Amino acid sequence: MKLLALDTSTDHLSLALTLGGAALVFHQPVGQQHAERTLPEIGRLLAEAGATLGQLDAIVYGQGPGSFTGLRIACGIAQGLAFSAGLPLIGVPTLDAVAAQDDGARQLVCLDARMNQVFSARYEQGQRVGDIAVGAPEEVDCPGEGWTGLGSGFAAYPDALVTRLGQTLIATRPELKPHAAVYLDLAATGRYPPHAAESAELLYVRNKIALTAREQQARRA
Amino acid sequence: MLVLGIESSCDETGVALYDLDKGLLAHHLHTQMALHAEYGGVVPELASRDHIRRVLPLTRACLADAGKTLADLSAIAFTQGPGLGGALMVGASFANALAFGLGIPVIGVHHLEGHLLSPLLSEPRPDFPFVALLVSGGHTQLMAVRGVGDYQILGETLDDAAGEAFDKTAKLLGLDYPGGPMLSRLAERGTPHRFTLPRPMLNSPDLDMSFSGLKTAVLTLVRQVEAEHGELTEQLRCDICHAFQEAIVEVLVKKSLKALKETGMKRLVVAGGVGANKQLRAGLNDAAARRRLEVFYPPLALCTDNGAMIAFAGAMRLKHAHAAGAFTIKPRWDLSALPAA
Ligand SMILES: Nc1ncnc2c1ncn2[C@@H]1O[C@H](COP(=O)(O)OP(=O)(O)OP(=O)(O)O)[C@@H](O)[C@H]1O
Numbered sequence: 001m002k003l004l005a006l007d008t009s010t011d012h013l014s015l016a017l018t019l020g021g022a023a024l025v026f027h028q029p030v031g032q033q034h035a036e037r038t039l040p041e042i043g044r045l046l047a048e049a050g051a052t053l054g055q056l057d058a059i060v061y062g063q064g065p066g067s068f069t070g071l072r073i074a075c076g077i078a079q080g081l082a083f084s085a086g087l088p089l090i091g092v093p094t095l096d097a098v099a100a101q102d103d104g105a106r107q108l109v110c111l112d113a114r115m116n117q118v119f120s121a122r123y124e125q126g127q128r129v130g131d132i133a134v135g136a137p138e139e140v141d142c143p144g145e146g147w148t149g150l151g152s153g154f155a156a157y158p159d160a161l162v163t164r165l166g167q168t169l170i171a172t173r174p175e176l177k178p179h180a181a182v183y184l185d186l187a188a189t190g191r192y193p194p195h196a197a198e199s200a201e202l203l204y205v206r207n208k209i210a211l212t213a214r215e216q217q218a219r220r221a
Numbered sequence: 222m223l224v225l226g227i228e229s230s231c232d233e234t235g236v237a238l239y240d241l242d243k244g245l246l247a248h249h250l251h252t253q254m255a256l257h258a259e260y261g262g263v264v265p266e267l268a269s270r271d272h273i274r275r276v277l278p279l280t281r282a283c284l285a286d287a288g289k290t291l292a293d294l295s296a297i298a299f300t301q302g303p304g305l306g307g308a309l310m311v312g313a314s315f316a317n318a319l320a321f322g323l324g325i326p327v328i329g330v331h332h333l334e335g336h337l338l339s340p341l342l343s344e345p346r347p348d349f350p351f352v353a354l355l356v357s358g359g360h361t362q363l364m365a366v367r368g369v370g371d372y373q374i375l376g377e378t379l380d381d382a383a384g385e386a387f388d389k390t391a392k393l394l395g396l397d398y399p400g401g402p403m404l405s406r407l408a409e410r411g412t413p414h415r416f417t418l419p420r421p422m423l424n425s426p427d428l429d430m431s432f433s434g435l436k437t438a439v440l441t442l443v444r445q446v447e448a449e450h451g452e453l454t455e456q457l458r459c460d461i462c463h464a465f466q467e468a469i470v471e472v473l474v475k476k477s478l479k480a481l482k483e484t485g486m487k488r489l490v491v492a493g494g495v496g497a498n499k500q501l502r503a504g505l506n507d508a509a510a511r512r513r514l515e516v517f518y519p520p521l522a523l524c525t526d527n528g529a530m531i532a533f534a535g536a537m538r539l540k541h542a543h544a545a546g547a548f549t550i551k552p553r554w555d556l557s558a559l560p561a562a
Contacts, residue, residue: 033315035310035314035547035548035550036547036549037547037550039317039318039545039547039548040546041322041549043546044323053322067239068266068269068270068307069306069307069310071313072269072273072310072314073314073347075273075314076273076276076310076311076312076314076315076318077314077315077317077318078314078318079273079276079277079315079318080314080316080317080318080319080320080321080322080323081318081319081321083277083291083322084318084321084322084323085289085318085322085539100252104222108437145388156225167488194423197277198277198278198281200273202270202273204270209266209267209269210260210264210265210266212260212261213259213260213261213398214259215545216261
């Protein structure tokens with residue numbers, strides 16, 4: 001498959017392009033400069049590969065969860081590019097792209113969700129077990145043993161995750177984050193169905209954003 | 222030259238197509254009013270979440286309406302600021318990527334310039350120079366406009382915007398968010414001169430205004446009326462709305478006339494959501510007729526935020542279009558910092 005993948009859900013800008021063979025990759029910390037850097041770097045990858053958007057089969061975007069604004073930058077850019085060239089999109093959850101970087105039997109992925117919470121999910125034999133959850137790191141549940149802990153949550157909340165889970169974990173890799181080259185691999189498996197650009201749906205997971213007027217009133221009373 | 226315009230600075234997603242020769246070809250709008258109503262105000266994160274779901278379908282709808290394809294576009298204009306950062310970022314990301322993919326240039330438009338130039342979308346079209354009264358939920362300003370990009374602020378509100386005063390007062394009177402339009406409907410049924418509210422800064426020597434005291438005055442009045450009548454009946458509520466609207470309209474009319482007099486200009490252009498207010502239009506038209514002045518308004522549908530004004534402002538600034546690639550947004554952006562077109 002010929003694919004372009006992008007993720008701007010962390011402090012990294014992660015891009016990868018394949019025309020079937022080895023991928024061209026841009027994966028670097030850019031701070032808050034995603035809007036400034038993404039399109040120019042995509043332009044450079046396309047030029048390096050001697051490719052145009054129109055030759056691609058689809059564009060792959062990090063579906064979330066992650067930085068809300070970051071998710072929308074990648075999704076908005078993916079939609080704009082896909083629409084311009086008549087391409088479909090493929091959304092891949094960020095946690096799936098972290099889990100796929102480890103080849104142990106069981107992974108517990110926890111990404112820092114700020115506000116003293118993590119986005120978490122468990123994977124066994126390369127498949128996610130259950131839904132992606134958001135909650136306090138103290139409440140992340142991980143039955144049995146033989147788990148490898150992956151993602152920024154383990155760096156942000158070492159006590160609540162590493163210490164508390166103790167023997168349940170055989171190792172931790174807190175430095176792992178979503179990587180565009182992994183999105184390419186996952187998209188190529190066919191497990192993530194392509195869809196029309198306007199049907200992109202982001203996975204925010206944290207869906208209670210504000211108190212309704214009624215709740216605000218109840219709280220004041 | 223065909224320009225696609227994309228607006229996403231607050232709680233409305235607007236997309237439009239403007240042709241330099243043929244005028245406005247299509248415009249579509251999705252308002253999030255209902256989404257935010259239960260929160261009593263705009264929730265920025267929810268606004269952004271909605272923008273990203275709407276912007277592409279609205280773009281498709283505009284192209285279909287106008288019978289155009291992406292290949293017909295010459296440039297894409299997007300609201301670069303001011304506004305909610307996350308919301309602006311959605312329109313900017315989509316617009317810049319679409320332009321990048323199509324190999325056409327982009328123009329970052331100032332939201333208020335969009336409002337300011339929107340009366341040029343109606344017939345008859347006002348000529349420069351003119352005084353602009355910009356009255357929206359976030360702004361209340363009087364400006365001398367001598368050309369595209371030549372804006373001099375003559376005066377502005379020192380606190381609440383006029384639309385904000387409408388909305389806050391409406392809330393205080395128990396009307397649903399955003400209560401401005403509802404308040405003005407109730408005002409029509411009010412008894413004139415039943416109550417009188419203060420006109421803050423009406424006679425100040427400058428062109429500045431102040432509206433925050435007015436809502437406090439309404440609050441005091443409501444308490445008085447409740448003490449006197451036991452409850453705020455529907456008619457009393459309408460009477461208070463009438464008094465409130467009368468006060469605000471009188472200030473806006475008087476300051477606008479003063480601005481015209483001081484600049485020696487003969488044309489007044491009204492833009493922004495409050496420009497839809499019937500009483501304000503009647504007051505301005507009446508005053509203008511007696512003084513041989515002309516007043517211009519945007520088409521009613523284009524008073525509030527919309528994509529048409531962004532496409533149009535972009536078309537007026539095609540000279541400033543640049544290749545799509547790196548982009549930024551400007552949540553705070555001073556209108557007087559704009560270069561002339
Ligand atoms: N008929 C009316 N009478 C009074 N106020 C009105 C009327 N119709 C709309 N408004 C007010 O206009 C405002 C919305 O206008 P608009 O969409 O132009 O502004 P905004 O997006 O809130 O602010 P800005 O454009 O300055 O960022 C609201 O405050 C609303 O109550």
